[in-house]
Amino acid sequence: MGEPILRVEHIKKYFDTPKGLLHAVDDLTFDVDKGRTLGLVGESGCGKSTTGRVILRLLEATDGQIHFNGKDVNKLNKKEMIELRKDMQIIFQDPFSSLNPRLSVSEIIAEPLIIHNIVKKSEIGKEVSRLMDVVGLAERLVNTYPHELDGGRRQRIGIARALALKPKFIVADEPVSALDVSIQAQILNLMQDLQEELDLTYLFITHDLSVVKHISDDIAVMYLGKIVEKASAKELFKNPLHPYTKALLSAIPVPSLTKKRDTILLKGEITSPINPKPGCRFAARCNYAMDRCFNEEPEFKMVEGQHEVACFLMDK
């Protein structure tokens, strides 16, 4: 285990809605070690993307602390924050809306270089070509516009823009879920190669379990604003402990005709994150729910080795 580059402590993000307080992210605590990839999995609307944005301070946290490289991110002023953005970057989900349609490829990639004065003005063109080469974009595309390119190439532009500042940590917010399967593999491999070459740390947000298995060292499973289980990727897939994780993993299609799958079906729908009831968030849909689950909140704690779970079943 390396030293943590990012330490998130009890972060909360609530949104004020007309119906009540929406608990998008509720008391998350986790570390991401340097050079590793933490996969953050969960279904739509569970607060994964919000978590990523809160860490980068694209959204202000309601409460909690984010330590990046020893700095308390939430306490930085505007100028220090802009400085810190060199070290933390984000790759967005939708390669169509994350690129300004009025800027050409070279202008998009050059923008971070210009803002932070990374290289001399005369060198910008050269640096842009280098970055395009790194992410595998042909040089002839330098003056094209995003709408002329396909999703995979556009996502490469987004990656090049993120890499331009030579960050140490990248939040990848579902970077492949808008892409075709064959392109997904290309982008994932590119991201892995870059991680090795540049010693990057990823927080990889996704709802796609096969993707997260492929790329992550550790995996945290989120349900309704809370992390319910966290372990190394291997351990989690081999030995899922939380009922929600079990159900999730049983839903992965198996490419075999003979093998019979026993999918665990979850009843009901995801509960509303607005003014949630006390107790375990998952209780209403859990096949093992006990009385206790509806009244008390299970503590997130270590069971066997590096495996953390929040479930009363573990107390037995």
Added chain:
Amino acid sequence: MNSDVATKNNASTKTKSKKKRSQWSEVWRRLKQNKMAMAGLVILTILVLLAVFADVIADYDEVAIKQNAAVRLQGPSKDHWLGTDNLGRDIFARMIHGARISLMVGIVAVSIAILIGGTLGAIAGFYGGKVDNIIMRFMDVFLAIPSILLAIAIVGALGQNLFNLMLAIGVSSIPGFARIVRASVLTVKDQEFVEAARAIGATDTRIIIKHIIPNALAPVIVQGTLGVAGAILSTAGLSFIGLGVPKPRPEWGAMLSDGRQFLRNASHITTFPGLAIVITILALNLLGDGLRDALDPRLKQ
């Protein structure tokens, strides 16, 4: 095809240091392909040239404002191309001299409105919340006052001269532009590329100028070209009550309203200035549409 790509590549590496210029030359290239826009541009250029060289074409004192009762209310003829008005003045001469004022008032007033209204709208839309509320409620108060009344009040308070006239008409159309820009900024600001810009450390000013305004410009251009027509007509209204351009200096709107009483037997007095306004607006509209398309790289053929 291959050599084509190669030359394009060469060109791009060469022009990289002067990217700003190449971007505008690209817009110009796209604008040139649009025949309607070029027609608009040609018409506007002719109008502007006529206005600039008005003194050469027809002397102001001798032709444009000199009254001659012997030739009053004549239709178009060899001596008076577009006829004469009720005081025997040559309408063509008055129109080209009037173009100076009408074009200037129209364009300057709309520029003032776009500049101030656009900035306020952009700030309101971008920051939202309290700032938005304060600015937009202030604009609502402005909207509640009929714009011609507001213009009258401004000219009345500041004194009657050409600059105050333009200012008055410009200020009275600020709320309209503020609303349009705000609405259009609201649709753009929630897109991911704005968040991306913030993530790479762009300041608010940079985000507004580089990312939001270029993507929110289209409706403003259309409204702006129409606004010029409104401004010319407002000038006419102000002239009518004696707060516009002092007589006998010609101006399209005033010529239009002066000719009104002779509409039945000398309709050419109103027809030609009216046509001039229509043609100006048409030309501006064509140019505006073309410009809007040329500025959008997505519409490249």
